[in-house]
Amino acid sequence: MSVFLPLLDEENSDLTRALARVGPIVVSPSQHPRPLQCYITIEDSSSIQLDDVVTWLNEGVEKVIVPLTWAKELIAAGIPPERLTLLLDVGSVSAVSDTVRNGVSGVLLKTPAIDLDLISSVSKFFSNSSIHVLSGTTSPPTRSTIRELLSIGAEIILPTSQLTLAPTSATRINIADAFLAPIVSDRPDGLFPTIVSTETGHSLGLVYSSAESVKESIISGKGVYQSRKHGLWRKGETSGATQDVLSIRLDCDSDSIEFRVLQHGAGFCHLNRQSCFGEISGLPALESTLRSRLLSAPEGSYTRRLFNDSELLRSKIMEEADELCRAEEKRDVAFEAADLLYFALAKCIQAGVGIAEIEQSLDAKAKRVTRRPGNAKPQWSSTQSASKKNDAVPTRQTSQSTPSDARIRMRMADLASVAPEERALLLKRPVLKSDEMILKVKPIVDNVRARGDAALIELTAKFDKVQLKSTVIFPPFAPESMQIDPTVKSAIDQAYANIRKFHEAQNSEGTLVVETMPGVVCSRFARPIGRVGLYVPGGTAILPSTALMLGIPAQVAGCKEVVLATPPRADGTISPEVMYVAHRVGASAILKAGGAQAVAAMAYGTETVPKVDKIFGPGNQWVTAAKMLVQNDTDALVSIDMPAGPSEVLVIADYTANPAFVAADLLSQAEHGVDSQVVLVAVGITPEKLAKIEEEVDVQAHKLSRVDIVRESIGKSIIVKTSTVEEAVVFSNDYAPEHLILHLENAKDVVAHIDNAGSIFVGPFTPESCGDYASGTNHTLPTNGYARQFSGVNTLSFQKHITSQEIxxxxxxxxxxxxxxxxxxxxxxxxxxxxxxxxxxxx
Structure with a gap:
């Protein structure tokens, strides 16, 4: 709330600084530098142009105060009413038209003397505008006059020639006396409750002020308050945690005060923290952390890398901005926006810019009265030209506005010329923000754990947009729910037979018996895990193949209960292909739910969902985080198959490779999702043949229905050039891909040298697709480099081994x-x- 409006008619820098702490200041066009918050009053318009006024408003001037003739011109030019105040003398009020009255938000009324009745009638005429009164008297108003004006909706304009930092006299009024004129206290001690907040408006604590303390704060610019026990309290006088006062404001009914301050030292609270109301959170907490890390982050830490490597920080900002643009679900938008804010704020802190400066810039932009068209710059609205430099690590492509016929191509790096640190970057996958995701899924998991089926039904309605009456289907499954195309049925049956045959061969049915010494016999035998949960994603593609890959080894291993969880379709049903597979593998229940809520239901059990002992299956980052969360909860007593990340393929190809085959293999993995990891390791391939592979990638990609997804994943994929097969194998073993495809002369001989891979596809006629569907091997494989220590899902995954001894x-x-x-x-x-x-x- 503004109490009075100072008019700068006398130069006094100390006085001006003090006045800036209590509100905007009225200045003339010629006065420079202007206070940060100011109104410009135009009386002599002979040297002023319309463009000048627009420029002032765009630069952040709060309002312009103009005579009637100027007001008409500015209103016609489209200047917003909230930026215009009308300058009038008492004799001109009757000349104001409705257009002008409705086109301004304030009136500065010049009067020979303060006439409350006259001012009240003007206030009623301009009922939607604030009224400012400039009296022609040379003596300042009394505090009671200021209060009376405020009671009829008007505030006094006080020339600086009538204001002082010294005690009030007959010719000048002290700033604090004028500011505190309307304030009242309902406390016996007469003190005013005072909220102290940061420059961005976050509360630091509640204190009390007196007229004396407010006066000293206004004059000194330091935080000064009134202790109820010890008198004046100059904040930080003994602790060093001082405050610079940025602004002091009254609340709407003039019985409390807000101080906005720049806090120094440990913080405002006597417990050496920033706020008396507990630890800060959100953006202020992030800003504080980043400022601290800028000064003290250890070498080698990720934050130190960000601050030291401007190119890395730039790339992360672009990457996260792209991910935010692509997010659609509410929770995904929030997640990606948080990532972008983190990296953007790191950039700001690196440059010495804090949230306060960002907010000031936002406020300044909001004050602009002219706007640019707002179109995107050419590099963001059309295909970006290819980089002249082959980057070691691909950057994301912003293809939402990319023409549909734009070339789809991979980035390239040559191992012979990249530095060791660049080679290390080639091996990296996208950072999996496990800790952040676990925090996000925990409320979902806790909700299902506590409320069971009711929570499942609510969350399915929220996330899958499906209203269910029940969450589980038990066998026997209705025949009509499994009606599928005969050709598809035949294909599923053949895949089932192949996968079962391969997994039956893995079964540990016999007992291992070893006599370690005479009279000491040790044995080991397998037992099935009693209850297993199989998660079958239902996002961008229907995946009956995943139901086969998980259900068959569970069936072969002899698991007694098999709960298959998959998100329902829009009508609340499960796809008939998945239903048919569930029938074939002997599922004991089908949970119609996806995401973290499905994982939680299987981990803890609900009224209808059986609790399981181990959870299998791929999923998005929410599913992965939920699996990691529940496996670490001793109350759940549940394990998981393996960590998961985006799907990936690494193809090693030499001069014998068919370019069309290689391109097809790369694209078959790229279509899984925009984060799919696709790598081609080219062994001594000529530039001409490499160009042919790239051409095939582009041509085949444009024929795919999922071309937009492919454009994203291929755009950040890489071609790594090597000189020898040995060098390629070393790189592949370091990368540890989920799928490894060998388009090599004597490919079979190379298999013996592969140490790390989820599954290997040997030779030109072994596409990765066969392993995904029907060759017999399992397609649930370790990603994100975990092939170094994890196997893919197999029959043994569904068994545990017990040992015994007899002596x-x-x-x-x-x-x-x-x-x-x-x-x-x-x-x-x-x-x-x-x-x-x-x-x-x-x-």
């Missing part, structure tokens, strides 16, 4: 002393005693 009396006589000696060595007397008591009994 005879004679056997214990030989083994017992060894065990007792080792137990004594470790200080475990009871262990040793369990052996010795038996040895004594057998003597």
């Amino acid at each position: 005879t009396s004679d056997g214990l006589k030989t083994l017992g002393p060894v065990v007792a000696t080792l137990a004594d060595c470790e200080g475990l007397e009871a262990h040793a005693n369990a052996v010795r008591i038996r040895l004594q009994a057998s003597q």
Whole structure:
């Protein structure tokens, strides 16, 4: 709330700085530099042009105060009413038309003296405008006059020649006395409740002020308050946590005050934190963290890398901006926007810019009265020209506005010329923000855990836009729910037979028996995991193949309960192809849910969803995070198959490779999603043949229905040139791809040298598609480099192995002393005693 409006008619820098703390200042066009918040009053318009006024408003001048003739011209030019105040003398009020009255938001009324009745009638005439009164008297108004004006909706304009930092006199009024004129206190001690907040409006704490403390704050520009016990409290006088006062405002009914300050030191609170209301969060917390990391982040940390590597920071901002543009679901938009804000704020902090400066810039932009067309720059509205430099790491392409016939191509790097650090970047996948995602899915998991089916039904309605009455289908499954094309049925049956045959061969049915020494027999035997959950995604493609790949090994292993979870279709049903597979693999229940809520339901169980012991299957980042969360919860007692990331393929090709085959293999993986990882390792391939592969990629991609997805994934994929097969194999083993395809002379011989891969496809007639669907191997494979330590899903994944041992009396006589000696060595007397008591009994 503004109490009075200062008019700068006398130069006094200390006075001007103090006035800026309590509101805007009225200046003339010639006064420079202008205060940050100011109105410009135009009385002599002979040297002023319309363009000048527009420029001032665009530069951030709050309002222009203009006479009637100028007001008509500016209103006709489209200047917003909130930026215009009309300059009138009392005799000109009757000349104001309705157009002018409705085209301004304020009136500056010049009067010989303060006539409350006259001012009240003008206020009623301009009922939608603020009224400012400039009196011709040379003496300042009293505090009671200021209060009376405010009571009829008007505020006084006080020339700086009538204001002072010194005590109020007959010719000048102290700034604080004028500012505090309307304030009232309902406290016995007469103090005013005062909210102290940051420059961005985040609360630091509640204190109290007195007229004396406010006066000192206005004059000194430092945070000064009134302690109820100790008198004046100059913040930071002993702790060093001082404050620079940016603004002081009254609330709407003039009984409390807000101080906006720049806080120094540990913080406002006596507990050495920024706010008395607890730890800060959100953007202020991120800003504080980044400022701290800028000064003290250890070498090698990711934040230090961001601050030291401007190109990395630039690339991440572009990457996250692109991901935000592509996000559609509400939660995905929020997730990607948070990522973009993180990297953008890192850029700002690196440049010494904080949230306050960003908000000031936003406010300044909002004040502009003219606007550019707002069209995107050419590089963002059309295909970006190919980079003259072959970057070691591909950047995302913004193809939402890319012409549909634009060339689709990969980036390229040559291992012979890249530096070691660049080679390391070639091996990197997109950063999986596991911690952030787990925090996002935890409320969903907790909701399902606590409320069961009710939560599942609500979350399915929210995320899948399907209103269900029940969440689970139990066998026998209705025949009409499995009606599929006979050709598709035949294909599924053949795939089922091949996959089952291969997985049956993996079954551990026999018992391993070894006599480690006479009388000591050890054995190991397999038992199926009793209850398993199979997650079958239902996002951009229907995936009955995933139901086969998970359901068949579970069936072969002998799991007693098989719960298959998959998101429902728009009508609440499950695709008949998936239903048919569920029937073939003997699923004991089908959960009509997806995402983190499906994982939670299987991990903890609900009224209708059986609890499982292990969860299998791929999914998006929400599914992956939920699986990681529940496997670490001892209350869930559930394990998972493996970590997951975007699907990926690495193709090694030499001079024998068919360009069309290679391109087809790359594209078959690229169509999975925009984050699919696609790498071609070219072994001594001539530039001409490499160009032919690139041409095939482009031609084949444009024939695909999922060309927009392919354009994204191929646009950030890479071709790595190597000189020898050995060099290519070393790179592949370091990359550890989910799918590895060998288009090589003597490809079969190379398999012996592959240490890290989810599944290998050998030779020109072994497309990765066959492994995905029907050759017999499993397509649920480790991604994101986890092929270094994980196997793909197999029959053994659905079993656990139990060991047993049986020792005879004679056997214990030989083994017992060894065990007792080792137990004594470790200080475990009871262990040793369990052996010795038996040895004594057998003597």
